[in-house]
Amino acid sequence: MPEPVAHRRSAKPTPRASGDEAGPRPGGGPGPSAGAVGTIRVASVPAGHVYVRHLSPPGGDHVVRLADPRPCGAPAGSRQWWPPVMLDADWVDEHAAAFDVFHLHFGFDAQSPSGLRALLDALRRNGKPLVYTVHDLVNPHHHDESEHRAQLDVLVPGADRLITLTPGAAEEITARWGRTALVLPHPHVVPPPGLIRPRPEHDTFMVGVHVKSLRANMDPLPVVRVLADTLSELPGAVLRVDCHPEIDDPASHFHAPGVLDELRGMDRGGRLRLSVHHYFDDDALWDYLIGLDVSVLPYRFGTHSGWLEACHDLGTTVVAPSCGFYAQQRPCLGYGHDRRGLDAASLREAVRTAYEERPAWRAGPADRLAERRRLAREHEALYADLL
Template sequence: MTAIRVVHIPGRTPYARKLHDEGIQVLNGTTVDGLAVPRDATLAWLLEHRPWDWLDVVHLHHPDFEPIPWLRTVLAECCRFGKRVVFTAHDVSPVFGGQTEHHRRLRVLAEHSVPFVCLTPATEAEVRWRFGARTAMVPHGYVAPPGTLTRPVPRNPGPTRFLLYGSLRRNRDVKLVLACWRFARHLAETTLRLLLRAPSRASLAEDAEVWRAIREHAADPRLRVEVLPFPTDDEVNEAVAGADCLLLPYRWASHSGQLEHALDRGALPATTRTGFLPDQVALHRRLVGEPVWFDWSDHTPFEHGARLLEAMQTVHSAIQNGWQPHDAEKFADHRRREHAEIMAAYRVLYGGGQ
């Protein structure tokens, strides 16, 4: 059987890199017919390396950084040469850029009959209503491969360990977390770890207030700040497994791979109830407990700090009173079955069916 050759735009995330089996070959990070395909391929790179006789499918993930004319050109070229295109609708509301431009890109995809992969049934309904797109419901799936080491049970005594990781995106209120946590009397017996991606000059300018807050609060010995070039899977897996709680202070979001990661590694998620995050958890009903939810969605910004602190105090009390994660073996079995279904769905999508 000849494998379907797929280029992800981009191919950096575990979500993209895991989508392979004996029938699907991910080309990112490999050499094909003497051509080195970058892990983080862009539409510009793709357009520079025509003809595309070395690929079968272009899988788009985050088009916010791609100019719309380039997107239209790639879609036209794929149609001309019989190459299939698939789009995963990670973000219905944009993390980067404005909503008007983000939705313009999604409408371009819908106009070209590109199938939208939606991660929950609620997303699928939203995408069909808003963009009139062809859709397929395929869940996010695992971030940490099932069966990898989670955490010692029972937990060793000690302070409650909070974790934030990733880049300082504007849809996560890290600055508020730092200010509330550091001075909260009831959280004195806790620690906070920030595992951050190395910033660019642009992000240093855009996130200047957050970096000032980090420098200010770094004087507290309970705060551990680490900046890495791009944290590896092993480094992030180790960080999540070593935390009691993964904090997800989203101001807005559509979906969260980090939420799935917390479930994979047995950390208690504390997250805003926003976007389709509750629908992600609902897909694992009866296998996982509810996250500690807090609500920032009712237009009462002066309550955000109080609600965040209440959630963190709830986590702290639960951890110190012996909270235990869900059954790791049962959840790993669930993830394996889920992944088999995900791959079956992608074989159909990549093959041109639905």
């Protein structure tokens, strides 16, 4: 069953729950209203990621986000932002005059909890407020949750304002830390011209599973086996499985012995179409997604998904697992899949429903652009309230 889109609230400061204390307002004293503020300079970690870029309206506003500093070792002219230089407390001390608000989204995987405490200390020392958007309550790249939990135990209590993407994530934040997060939806991922791109016509019913480099939260083989069996019973249905070659490379961190062997065997047996390739660039990714009727997310833990948002932009139906809060992001079909295992019957039912009903849940281009403008206003008002 599809779930409703995340709540959209009016622009106002994040209210504090009982016990919701992060210390005094950096800089002290009440800030000006959004209408009275001039340019607001934001040190955003990161700034160049598509999620952050689309928090600004197409014509710009009063918010100016500092460009991502080039990490040590990154080639000149590179758009690489990781590991984020701004997370260093020394960077904050040296560049405090260049920004008004610090906004952390993601990219702190390699930071120790003590390093994050040093960052918060530097921000307070320089009178700079911290906004933290909680994208991930669990880290999809880590089997062991302990490090990410320790990082969140520093960031969530220490931030001056919290944002997250879904009501369910906000409820968990309140339950775990006694903090209240403002719920703001994910902006569009596909560029505006792609929002009006016609979907291609084809005779098959194409279901895709992209294994990528088999990050920790993926368990694709049980999902693929069920899909192959189910689609074999549906006339015209085809299963396409994509992955990156790292999973077959013994020298790679992502090496997963046996996974590609099984997928190749299923390909040879005509049960699926396997495509092994390096990372798609953006245009190739949009071509891939719009060519699918259904994209199945083979995750067993996680929180939110930009992939799901791109599918919504392009009109590709998503079959999302029960873990995390994917079903609260956008309309999609669901199936049971979490750390305890796969509910095969629910996956079969979801795929059959997609095949029989052919849902049309594509984002309206005007709605997506209006939503982007609302998000920009919400962020600008939140920043202004902190200053």
